[in-house]
Amino acid sequence: MNRKLTTTSYALLTQLALRPWSAYELVQQRVRYFRFVWPKAESAIYREIKKLAEDGLAEMSIEHTGRRPRTIYQITEAGLDVLREWLATPVGPFSMEFEVMLRLFIAPIGTRQQLVANLRQVQADTRDMLMFGGEVNREYLEGRGALQDQAYIRALGIDFFISLLNMVDQWVDRTLGEVERWDDMTIEERNQRGLEILAGVPVAMPEQTSRSTPVAPASQTRRR
């Protein structure tokens, strides 16, 4: 039990703390909900949960469907203790993978059509996810949420999720609008337009009062 747990370990323990699940159910739940805040491949779960059991943080019990076995996992007291300790440690910052931004950065070597297609793809994905978010929202509003007794917590998560998606959706809209005008503009005109956009971005101005800490590229050290 002395290996160092990863955030993925804690993510699994978090799921187990809610109620016992079979390994398969764990994976399904995580595909449906947890994927959005801690996305990992499915088969990593099967391996990790076994390790958690070896560490004594979860208990396994075997059930059968016909002659086929399935494993049910349940969190132990030791597991809950470990979770509580984790809550007292500093939390990592959020981070994002956003491939379309990479493609935007080298748009000049590709065609405008490709870039537009990529952006539309992201928009379609985003709207799919928005539909899904709306569905979950209704589930809770109608009292049939998967964890209805924690609606007050889930509501905050759904709020975040929908806010994020709406933000992305709107950004893609704006960006498509800009990209569509590129063809009629010289580079100088485009860059002029770029400066207009930058001037309109709602950035917080640094307080004129002296800041003791320099503006670092975010706190990287604390990150696991």
Place this chain on the structure above:
Amino acid sequence: MNRKLTTTSYALLTQLALRPWSAYELVQQRVRYFRFVWPKAESAIYREIKKLAEDGLAEMSIEHTGRRPRTIYQITEAGLDVLREWLATPVGPFSMEFEVMLRLFIAPIGTRQQLVANLRQVQADTRDMLMFGGEVNREYLEGRGALQDQAYIRALGIDFFISLLNMVDQWVDRTLGEVERWDDMTIEERNQRGLEILAGVPVAMPEQTSRSTPVAPASQTRRR
């Protein structure tokens, strides 16, 4: 040259397409900018760039500082071709890691103080990053951006970055406000409040016109 390139490979090629860099500079630039859209550990870069050179997608040349060597990398025509091909493939959806959400989900087993501390931490990180974003914004507005001739593209990235951070900042504010009221409420009152929040979330209602495709939990298949 027949291995399968990862998105990280393409991210590096994207950087190389802008101009030649030494390995160390590549890492620094990526820490400063690319980290926010494709975050990877630094030492992975040194290994990956060497492989790209082996594959003929980049050229190495050795310089010296005193007796210490440093390697400069430059993209090749083959590398540019590979990048162009990549632009024609479907783009992956965005994804996010957000540890504090995991902690929120099991808040009941911890203390309210811990949760508040975690949320404030995220807020502090977010505001640091906002400061950084504002700094980059000013660099471009004042004509001294690192890639000033691509201001029209960078502006779109900065727009996204600042929008995201503002969204997170506002969400944390709302959420802290909610959490602070928990102590005076019963579980039933909290869940009642949760439903109010959900009712206020701006979800798109599904069009009543028949949708052919079912609302799936986002397109996972296309990923990679």
Place this chain on the structure above:
DNA sequence: GGACACATGTAACGGGTTACATGATTTC
């Protein structure tokens, strides 16, 4: 009773992270 989807995982490879190492340059 064959096809197909759902349930329940295992194996192997390679990318990602953490830890370490050493040469130059600046600071005081």
Place this chain on the structure above:
DNA sequence: GAAATCATGTAACCCGTTACATGTGTCC
């Protein structure tokens, strides 16, 4: 001239991903 910081990476382990495998209901 010692200490700290910047520059420039390497090594090894472990997690994450991709591919595969097999059993079990269910549809028609």
